[in-house]
Amino acid sequence: MRPEESGRGRHVGPRSQCEVIFVWSLRFLLLLTICYGQPPETVKVLGVIKQLQAGHTQFDLTENDVNRHIVWSLKTAPRPGLDSLTAKFFEGNYVSTYTTVDFDAVEKWKPGTIPMILRPVLSGKRSVWVDIRFFVANGRATFKIEKAYFEKIPLPSLVVEKAIQVIAARQPEKYDTTKPVPLPFEMVNLWTRAQHIAGEK
Numbered sequence: 001m002r003p004e005e006s007g008r009g010r011h012v013g014p015r016s017q018c019e020v021i022f023v024w025s026l027r028f029l030l031l032l033t034i035c036y037g038q039p040p041e042t043v044k045v046l047g048v049i050k051q052l053q054a055g056h057t058q059f060d061l062t063e064n065d066v067n068r069h070i071v072w073s074l075k076t077a078p079r080p081g082l083d084s085l086t087a088k089f090f091e092g093n094y095v096s097t098y099t100t101v102d103f104d105a106v107e108k109w110k111p112g113t114i115p116m117i118l119r120p121v122l123s124g125k126r127s128v129w130v131d132i133r134f135f136v137a138n139g140r141a142t143f144k145i146e147k148a149y150f151e152k153i154p155l156p157s158l159v160v161e162k163a164i165q166v167i168a169a170r171q172p173e174k175y176d177t178t179k180p181v182p183l184p185f186e187m188v189n190l191w192t193r194a195q196h197i198a199g200e201k
Contacts, residue, residue, distance in 0.1 A: 041068035052185035052201050060198040063089055080170040081105045083125055089192040093134050094146070100127045101163065110166045115159060121150055122159075130160055139188050140180035 038046070044065055051057040067086050074084065083100035090096070103122045107114050114122050131146040148155040161177075168175035175181055183190055183199070190199040 039068050039072055041065045042072045045069040049185070052187065056201055058198070058200040060196055063087065063195045066197060081109075081167040084127075089195055089197050091193055093136070093190075093192050094131065095134065095192060095197075096129070096131045098127060098129050100125055101167070103163070106163050106166050109170060110162075113159075113162045113166050115156075118155075118159065121153060122155075126150060128155065128160075134190075136183065136190050137180070139183050139186065141183055141190065142180050143177070 041064060045061065046069075048057075048059040048061065051059065066089075070085050070087075074082070081102045083102065085100075086098045088096040102125050103114060104124055107119070107123075128148060128150050130148045132143045133146055134141050134143040145157040145160050148157060148160040165177050168177045185201060187199050187201045190197070192198070
């Protein structure tokens with residue numbers, strides 16, 4: 001019996017080799033898609049960003065679009081002091097957020113940000129509920145804290161504002177929330193309605 005006819009010495013022809021390579025390549029691509037694939041909402045948000053970068057455009061995103069993209073974004077590019085964030089949009093540029101903040105990091109970056117009386121509560125990673133209303137003029141945004149809570153404990157707006165300032169300054173963009181913040185991508189307007197956020201450039 002010739003070697004190529006035996007089970008042990010079976011000859012793999014060029015076509016079979018190509019099939020094996022194709023199958024393993026396909027498996028590898030599927031694995032990458034499962035591990036690193038962008039959810040549809042992120043694809044939508046990134047598409048909007050590309051349009052904004054390209055020129056004049058308008059967009060409208062749902063809460064689900066934004067929140068699913070935030071989850072993916074924080075996993076792929078973690079933000080200092082910020083572990084998670086969920087947003088709800090209402091009429092009149094009113095945004096309700098539920099955010100997990102690393103208060104130990106905030107206090108370390110700027111000692112004295114968290115008052116002594118609140119440090120037993122606001123330490124480590126804690127989830128806080130903060131409602132804000134933002135205002136846009138000439139392509140720049142300011143905000144006002146409407147209310148803030150940790151569990152059922154009301155938080156002073158001044159403390160929350162300072163924490164936001166510290167966290168914002170630590171981001172790669174170096175935001176300064178003590179001044180009107182330029183809208184990204186040279187946008188001229190941004191607004192909310194029930195369960196939606198929209199804008200234009």
